[in-house]
Amino acid sequence: xxxxxxxxxxxxxxxxxxxxxxxxxxxxxxxxxxxxxxxxxxxxxxxxxxxxxxxxxxxxxxxxxxxxxxxxxxxxxxxxxxxxxxxxxxxxxxxxxxxxxxxxxxxxxxxxxxxxxxxxxxxxxxxxxxxxxxxxxxxxxxxxxxxxxxxxxxxxxxxxxxxxxxxxxxxxxxxxxxxxxxxxxxxxxxxxxxxxxxxxxxxxxxxxxxxxxxxxxxxxxxxxxxxxxxxxxxxxxxxxxxxxxxxxxxxxxxxxxxxxxxxxxxxxxxxxxxxxxxxxxxxxxxxxxxxxxxxxxxxxxxxxxxxxxxxxxxxxxxxxxxxxxxxxxxxxxxxxxxxxxxxxxxxxxxxxxxxxxxxxxxxxxxxxxxxxxxxxxxxxxxxxxxxxxxxxxxxxxxxxxxxxxxxxxxxxxxxxxxxxxxxxxxxxxxxxxxxxxxxxxxxxxxxxxxxxxxxxxxxxxxxxxxxxxxxxxxxxxxxxxxxxxxxxxxxxxxxxxxxxxx
Amino acid sequence: xxxxxxxxxxxxxxxxxxxxxxxxxxxxxxxxxxxxxxxxxxxxxxxxxxxxxxxxxxxxxxxxxxxxxxxxxxxxxxxxxxxxxxxxxxxxxxxxxxxxxxxxxxxxxxxxxxxxxxxxxxxxxxxxxxxxxxxxxxxxxxxxxxxxxxxxxxxxxxxxxxxxxxxxxxxxxxxxxxxxxxxxxxxxxxxxxxxxxxxxxxxxxxxxxxxxxxxxxxxxxxxxxxxxxxxxxxxxxxxxxxxxxxxxxxxxxxxxxxxxxxxxxxxxxxxxxxxxxxxxxxxxxxxxxxxxxxxxxxxxxxxxxxxxxxxxxxxxxxxxxxxxxxxxxxxxxxxxxxxxxxxxxxxxxxxxxxxxxxxxxxxxxxxxxxxxxxxxxxxxxxxxxxxxxxxxxxxxxxxxxxxxxxxxxxxxxxxxxxxxxxxxxxxxxx
Numbered sequence: 001x002x003x004x005x006x007x008x009x010x011x012x013x014x015x016x017x018x019x020x021x022x023x024x025x026x027x028x029x030x031x032x033x034x035x036x037x038x039x040x041x042x043x044x045x046x047x048x049x050x051x052x053x054x055x056x057x058x059x060x061x062x063x064x065x066x067x068x069x070x071x072x073x074x075x076x077x078x079x080x081x082x083x084x085x086x087x088x089x090x091x092x093x094x095x096x097x098x099x100x101x102x103x104x105x106x107x108x109x110x111x112x113x114x115x116x117x118x119x120x121x122x123x124x125x126x127x128x129x130x131x132x133x134x135x136x137x138x139x140x141x142x143x144x145x146x147x148x149x150x151x152x153x154x155x156x157x158x159x160x161x162x163x164x165x166x167x168x169x170x171x172x173x174x175x176x177x178x179x180x181x182x183x184x185x186x187x188x189x190x191x192x193x194x195x196x197x198x199x200x201x202x203x204x205x206x207x208x209x210x211x212x213x214x215x216x217x218x219x220x221x222x223x224x225x226x227x228x229x230x231x232x233x234x235x236x237x238x239x240x241x242x243x244x245x246x247x248x249x250x251x252x253x254x255x256x257x258x259x260x261x262x263x264x265x266x267x268x269x270x271x272x273x274x275x276x277x278x279x280x281x282x283x284x285x286x287x288x289x290x291x292x293x294x295x296x297x298x299x300x301x302x303x304x305x306x307x308x309x310x311x312x313x314x315x316x317x318x319x320x321x322x323x324x325x326x327x328x329x330x331x332x333x334x335x336x337x338x339x340x341x342x343x344x345x346x347x348x349x350x351x352x353x354x355x356x357x358x359x360x361x362x363x364x365x366x367x368x369x370x371x372x373x374x375x376x377x378x379x380x381x382x383x384x385x386x387x388x389x390x391x392x393x394x395x396x397x398x399x400x401x402x403x404x405x406x407x408x409x410x411x412x413x414x415x416x417x418x419x420x421x422x423x424x425x426x427x428x429x430x431x432x433x434x435x436x437x438x439x440x441x442x443x444x445x446x447x448x449x450x451x452x453x454x455x456x457x458x459x460x461x462x463x464x465x466x467x468x469x470x471x472x473x474x475x476x477x478x479x480x481x482x483x484x485x486x487x488x489x490x491x492x493x494x495x496x497x498x499x500x501x502x
Numbered sequence: 503x504x505x506x507x508x509x510x511x512x513x514x515x516x517x518x519x520x521x522x523x524x525x526x527x528x529x530x531x532x533x534x535x536x537x538x539x540x541x542x543x544x545x546x547x548x549x550x551x552x553x554x555x556x557x558x559x560x561x562x563x564x565x566x567x568x569x570x571x572x573x574x575x576x577x578x579x580x581x582x583x584x585x586x587x588x589x590x591x592x593x594x595x596x597x598x599x600x601x602x603x604x605x606x607x608x609x610x611x612x613x614x615x616x617x618x619x620x621x622x623x624x625x626x627x628x629x630x631x632x633x634x635x636x637x638x639x640x641x642x643x644x645x646x647x648x649x650x651x652x653x654x655x656x657x658x659x660x661x662x663x664x665x666x667x668x669x670x671x672x673x674x675x676x677x678x679x680x681x682x683x684x685x686x687x688x689x690x691x692x693x694x695x696x697x698x699x700x701x702x703x704x705x706x707x708x709x710x711x712x713x714x715x716x717x718x719x720x721x722x723x724x725x726x727x728x729x730x731x732x733x734x735x736x737x738x739x740x741x742x743x744x745x746x747x748x749x750x751x752x753x754x755x756x757x758x759x760x761x762x763x764x765x766x767x768x769x770x771x772x773x774x775x776x777x778x779x780x781x782x783x784x785x786x787x788x789x790x791x792x793x794x795x796x797x798x799x800x801x802x803x804x805x806x807x808x809x810x811x812x813x814x815x816x817x818x819x820x821x822x823x824x825x826x827x828x829x830x831x832x833x834x835x836x837x838x839x840x841x842x843x844x845x846x847x848x849x850x851x852x853x854x855x856x857x858x859x860x861x862x863x864x865x866x867x868x869x870x871x872x873x874x875x876x877x878x879x880x881x882x883x884x885x886x887x888x889x890x891x892x893x894x895x896x897x898x899x900x901x902x903x904x905x906x907x908x909x910x911x912x913x914x915x916x917x918x919x920x921x922x923x924x925x926x927x928x929x930x931x932x
Contacts, residue, residue: 323760
């Protein structure tokens, strides 16, 4: 069951939609613009009626798993329930209908919301100020590193290296490199936590920052965080917090108190704004006082109840996005925080930790657990024990898909072979966790009796495993001019490309 | 508590299964000195009270009707077909994750593949990526591509490119040691020439001349384009630009105080390996069925880490979906109709405004599509007067460009009906 492309469904005889006529006197473009400025032929967009379009997209929607229907135990992605109230709030005309260049006096409610969200995030992570401008987590990481670079630069302190643990997300080293830093890797110890000895050997007067997430990507709390912070600060470097795992400890502890100087947050993880199949998200960054002068401009300031945008920030790293960030996502996150409150957020994190430990317990006899518990909000298991039957983490993932579960994150973090990273979140019931554990048991049993059956999964989805190797080869052939089929887009069969010139 | 599923009984059963007595036993790795008693935030609210607070905040904003909004500057009021929200509000789309598991994500992957195809058709370039955050970061990412492609360390911004895009470009460039130069001629240090068509003021530039100048200097040409304008204007692929970027807000997205919107980027096939972000391609399963997968992932941060072409991970998929629905709904002739109606009405409005005493075209020798600059006496007073009449008047561009003191840009689209134009003129005359 697959769906044709809109381009394949297109029929040239379909009427365009009914749209307004100009109904005023005025020229046509071809009357006044020089011929070479005009498009020579219409763009090759499909032509479909509205009923056909709606059915096309409804059918495509039915090919997706989503958090609304399926358990999504994707480690480090915090796929929790997206409250429908958030959507209703963001759609209020008083928010959705605002032009970004309206006068400040006419957008006081929007600025007030941004200011209150900033205050709430400051309280949750323990920092002094927050910028809401970054559009996603990686964008926030990069923004924080630019601020750290500007801080060192302002003190005429030349620091060229950023330390990143070997268990870190790929965005960490990528963001560091794009900020102009050399990336130096810090090793994890046998207990899954950062090796203090290795850290000590890598910290030098050239170190600008250590990027860390805590709990780390193995779901383990870095017990020696206070010592780590002291070591980093003693060399004059800064400590950066990757907020991917913030869902583990709201109301339990705060990165600011641990000694982190800059903290990014993913509103599309911890604060329930929907993932949208890959965004939009929002990646605000919180900072301690010493980094405040370097925040992106504008900031939102509140004086005697009046809200204003402050562009006069001479030491600012500048602007990282147009306008004021993904405002619609800020509305959703603020709505969630209001509804949950301090008490609700604390309970959410505790339930997330409880669920992860519970699920870990249920499957610890089936998969390898490379590190001792307790874990925080997620745990990393390994399918290494199934390798002797020729079964890999990927097979477990695909077999879960056939059992109506989305797959956990696999092969990450890189420090665990055959990693299966599970994050259940607080919005999945005990019954769901029980049935997921049962599915794991079945799959592990099948690995012993019928490994080939697992290699053939998924069987119940619109398509089976797709041959990415052949696809990559065909893309190469196209990019090297050896094939006309672009693979990365639809292209009209060559006979019918000659639509009439306009 | 809202959105939490465990009952107190569930919690005790789960603790018992784990083999601990209390929640605190699971938090033993956290040093006691770091533990909080509670968050310094008010307790939660009922749904009714939450929405009441949000509605109160929303009511403190002033929303101008679409038809009486004549301000653009990068964000425009357009007719949005009901089909767009009907699709993007399907939970199967908006609550799905990045499509890592292709077999369970064919809907999202196919939608992105169609979006990529639509953008490639519109720009007349070979390949588009799956989306970027916005027009500003799209310009910056394109500049980084040029820098990586030819190893040069300067980008040249030609003419009135959106000032916020240039600010973001500077911030990106600083991390990579790339200088941003305004105007002048490209030379052998120039990685790319960046221009906007139509420019920030709404005026047309000569993209063929700018592209040729870039290529003569061995630089790439980056065209920042208005997607709806491409129903009328020559697309970047026709005049030889190497990379096309732009802001896709006009393709079915609400203004929403500036975001979330969507940045698009498309390029010639020789540059595809330098593209930032996700790319979807076709692949087949063992039974020969066609499906869609994330392709060329070796460019990306989760594989290449510090050597990745970009750090982008979460992008703006759902906004790209909106754009795909919009473009499919419009088709080639609907899009052209929208562009032409906007063109005609804007030219009608421009003629009437510049007939007012003291009002004149700021650049009389230059052509425009549906946004144009006029110079007038007491521009700020005029804008305030219009606001009192419920009209969002032109944008005061002197805020960014000192030489444009007294210049407002007005924009006009298919949502500004003829009666709205009359009301604007009447308000000015009163």
